[in-house]
Amino acid sequence: MHAIADSALMGTRPCPVPADRLGQIGGAGRATSPLPSPPLSAGAIQAQRRVHASGRFMINGQFIKLGQDHAGKIVTVVVEDTLYRILRGEDELAVRPSKNTRPKS
Secondary structure, eight states: OEETTTTEEEOOOOOOOOGGGGGGTTTOOOSOOOOOOOOTTTTTEEEEOOOOHHHHHEEEEEEEEEEGGGGOOEEEEEEESSEEEEEEEEHHHHHHHHOOOOOOO
């Protein structure tokens, strides 16, 4: 289940409604276009990284594995308080938890 407001993805949660009852919810519908990316948080830092041939890159001392399909590509990493969002253009490729507990500056 995706919550969208003002054309921005606000959150994703497990759907509490059984599949056979989805058609009975007023105002709900199937997505007709790709989901928008979540809005950037106010203090988010962005960095660009080239994905290694192994499908990994390093950000803030932490290796992130995307897979060899992304080898050689430039990705944008949005560094948030507890996670990294990896984007390629407007597409969100992955969200990974941050293992680093040091403050980000």
